[in-house]
Ligand SMILES: Cc1ncc(C[n+]2csc(CCOP(=O)(O)OP(=O)(O)O)c2C)c(N)n1
């Protein structure tokens with residue numbers, strides 16, 4: 001068989017049945033093999049979109065996402081998505097065609113140094129130089145993408161390798177990735193927890209990625225303590241848990257931020273002290289000792305010193321550090337914070353208030369719906385006002401904060417979980433960044449629900465201009481937006497525009513009862529901002545609210 | 549502070565670039581670099597000298613994550629094998 005056919009064989013052997021991509025000269029042999037393959041290929045309309053769909057697929061399902069692109073411009077179009085997957089630790093395998101080895105290094109047509117470009121945006125990248133190494137290299141790419149801290153792996157395959165004859169290799173069963181877990185510090189951690197008067201659990205995306213949500217609930221139940229989550233950790237704590245305080249950080253809840261600032265023990269579980277979480281680092285949780293549990297040794301002491309670190313499998317570590325606490329006063333105090341600073345949804349006037357609208361959406365959407373976000377104010381409102389029962393149901397571009405993520409991620413999520421409702425919540429700015437993927441939705445008749453929160457602004461940037469740049473609104477006006485409903489109609493997607501609060505309930509009803517894709521265009525006041533907000537350089541207790 | 553790292557890697561064309569990319573990105577200044585293939589040509593022996601006020605473990609913990617890095621030891625005052 002040819003190398004190209006072997007690529008498809010390896011994908012099948014890895015259990016891959018869904019791939020996303022876009023063809024071109026240097027990857028044509030692989031597309032020729034796809035023609036006869038049972039692996040289902042979804043044609044995106046831009047390689048960035050295809051790779052975001054693969055990321056959405058991976059994040060919604062826990063499987064590896066796979067995307068394909070041709071050499072040169074196809075491969076460069078992948079770069080943003082690879083960076084997104086790297087910063088959010090998403091298992092992704094990207095396969096790129098490369099020009100033939102005979103012309104490599106001559107600035108051949110559509111030749112670009114993809115391996116060189118990949119260095120800063122992948123966990124690892126391979127260039128296949130010998131067709132006899134092709135199968136093993138691809139297997140290794142899949143193993144690497146999923147092992148330890150997951151991430152994107154790129155395999156660049158020159159065209160002559162795709163065309164070369166190769167015999168089907170023996171399929172060695174690779175040993176399952178061995179995960180070294182050290183429980184040496186478990187006793188110390190238990191002691192710190194037992195002695196703490198004000199402990200708090202700070203939960204990141206790593207807990208769910210380790211498949212340790214049941215162990216987390218058990219830990220929080222036994223060591224009864226308050227908890228907060230990062231953007232990626234949202235949905236980790238069971239809804240029934242009374243001590244959950246919400247998201248922390250720049251747009252976190254006041255209760256979460258104040259409790260973390262006051263705590264004497266911070267138990268960081270699969271999180272990495274990102275600057276959007278900590279605010280001013282040397283004022284973050286200033287009284288706290290830190291227990292840091294992670295799979296990546298490089299995260300320990302990277303930005304915050306850990307008094308006690310445990311490395312390895314969260315599933316084993318959580319039961320090992322679980323112990324009873326004596327902190328009834330602290331729990332009461334945190335409850336008071338939660339009550340004192342609860343969300344308020346009263347909002348004068350007839351116009352739609354996005355936080356309330358998203359709360360209504362959250363209450364109305366079917367259980368286990370997947371919400372895919374874009375980036376900006378609407379993204380933060382989703383995180384604040386919608387509730388999720390798993391991080392797999394809230395796909396938001398966290399580390400890279402990539403506008404244009406939401407729509408293609410929703411496509412991938414819908415293909416991963418066809419039985420579940422998938423909703424893309426986008427902004428008028430972000431939506432236009434991968435709007436071409438409406439073509440993918442149209443072709444495959446994917447019943448994705450699209451909600452555009454339209455403030456006719458690059459709202460998040462506008463908010464910063466208002467607060468920190470003396471109201472100089474440089475290049476953030478989008479009041480000449482296209483007619484979004486007409487745009488959807490061009491892709492045979494029905495839609496509807498709403499502007500008033502009293503239209504929300506029936507509009508949501510109409511969207512959910514329609515069997516196919518649907519676009520709901522929600523006009524809001526451009527003056528609405530996201531609160532609270534920790535200004536850049538400030539400590540997390542110094543949150544700005546609408547009233548100050 | 550100057551630190552010298554003795555690194556054994558796979559013999560892959562991109563290895564040196566990868567080491568240098570991580571070193572630069574993590575904010576360590578390159579002060580010296582030497583590379584020789586191992587006698588069987590299966591691997592490379594690389595000596596990397598860097599300069600920084602930051603703790604060297606913040607660099608070594610990132611370098612040992614590189615797929616091609618097989619062994620890394622710190623050859624300064626406190627010789628510590630970080631990965632066997
Ligand atoms: C690709 C990319 N370019 C620029 C930015 C910077 N940025 C962050 S939020 C934002 C505004 C987003 O506007 P919109 O999608 O309308 O969301 P809104 O804040 O108005 O809800 C911009 C430009 C980004 N995050 N990603």
Ligand SMILES: [Mg+2]
Nearest residue numbers: 427428457459
């Ligand atoms: Mg907007």
